[in-house]
Amino acid sequence: MAAVSNAGGLGILGGTIYTPDVLREQIQKIRENTDKPFGVNFLARSPFIDQVLEVIKEEKVKMVTYGVGNPEKIIRACKPHGIKCIPVIPQVRLAVQAEKDGADAIIISGMEAGGHVGKLTSMILIPQTVDRVKVPVVAAGGIADGRGMAAAFLLGAEGIQMGTRFICVEECPVPLSTKQFILKAQAEDTIVTGNITGMPVRCLRNRMSETFAKMEMEKKDPLEMAMFGSGKMYKAFVEGDPEEGSVMAGQIVGLLEDIPTCQELIERTMREAEEVLAKTTLRFKHQ
Numbered sequence: 001m002a003a004v005s006n007a008g009g010l011g012i013l014g015g016t017i018y019t020p021d022v023l024r025e026q027i028q029k030i031r032e033n034t035d036k037p038f039g040v041n042f043l044a045r046s047p048f049i050d051q052v053l054e055v056i057k058e059e060k061v062k063m064v065t066y067g068v069g070n071p072e073k074i075i076r077a078c079k080p081h082g083i084k085c086i087p088v089i090p091q092v093r094l095a096v097q098a099e100k101d102g103a104d105a106i107i108i109s110g111m112e113a114g115g116h117v118g119k120l121t122s123m124i125l126i127p128q129t130v131d132r133v134k135v136p137v138v139a140a141g142g143i144a145d146g147r148g149m150a151a152a153f154l155l156g157a158e159g160i161q162m163g164t165r166f167i168c169v170e171e172c173p174v175p176l177s178t179k180q181f182i183l184k185a186q187a188e189d190t191i192v193t194g195n196i197t198g199m200p201v202r203c204l205r206n207r208m209s210e211t212f213a214k215m216e217m218e219k220k221d222p223l224e225m226a227m228f229g230s231g232k233m234y235k236a237f238v239e240g241d242p243e244e245g246s247v248m249a250g251q252i253v254g255l256l257e258d259i260p261t262c263q264e265l266i267e268r269t270m271r272e273a274e275e276v277l278a279k280t281t282l283r284f285k286h287q
């Protein structure tokens with residue numbers, strides 16, 4: 001995470017999985033490894049939300065991103081301390097509401113993304129959100145190189161968020177077996193499960209996700225399904241079992257071919273975006 005910030009990106013700590021005490025330790029660890037800005041992400045409806053917000057204030061985190069849940073509490077807790085509040089949102093009308101609630105920017109997240117997804121694509125979400133809100137829009141979902149970055153900018157976004165791409169970087173502690181499984185996957189190899197739970201998740205097709213999808217089709221008992229799903233991300237991303245674990249990844253997965261360092265990835269992405277934007281401008285000039 002610190003490596004992303006050191007390389008010129010804005011590293012975001014995925015704080016949802018931590019108890020407040022561990023979150024504090026993780027933030028302090030990042031500080032030992034970078035003096036650059038970084039953010040913390042969490043679930044707005046976390047059962048620990050009050051303690052999480054306390055940790056964020058006490059540790060003087062500069063910005064937070066958050067999904068799912070009532071944003072009022074977060075904005076009320078963070079804004080007086082100058083902490084930028086940036087919700088992750090899958091719908092235009094929710095983006096409009098978030099701006100009214102006081103969000104400093106919006107991360108608009110297309111359904112191509114890995115992890116929790118909505119129903120709309122980045123291609124249609126970005127321009128419609130940009131037209132409806134005044135705060136900066138950050139595009140997430142389906143971006144893994146400079147072409148994607150340039151496209152998002154052409155649609156009006158002012159920043160991008162990449163998730164799937166950053167699993168396959170050298171500094172990411174995910175085991176090589178899972179990284180290699182991701183590198184082998186193609187655009188068609190993802191599946192969305194969890195529709196019936198109201199929290200759909202995009203992950204790669206494997207034994208685990210196919211079994212889960214079958215259980216959904218057979219309308220198995222939700223408790224049985226929750227038990228089956230429990231600990232499966234840990235299995236993939238910590239234990240390195242990409243067949244029995246939940247390998248959350250987006251449809252852009254087919255574009256990934258290597259495991260660069262964060263520095264290489266960010267520099268390459270910026271260079272590609274500049275080149276593709278310059279070429280596009282030239283093409284229009286010559287018409």
Ligand SMILES: Cc1cc2nc3c(=O)[nH]c(=O)nc-3n(C[C@H](O)[C@H](O)[C@H](O)COP(=O)(O)O)c2cc1C
Pocket residue numbers: 014015016041042065066067088109112113114115116140141142143161162163164165167247248249250251252
């Ligand atoms: C393995 C994985 C874990 C993720 N965990 C979170 C999370 O905890 N909180 C969150 O807001 N988004 C999470 N996301 C979504 C990313 O932050 C990002 O918005 C998304 O991956 C962008 O789309 P992309 O996968 O096409 O790059 C996760 C994505 C992946 C692939």
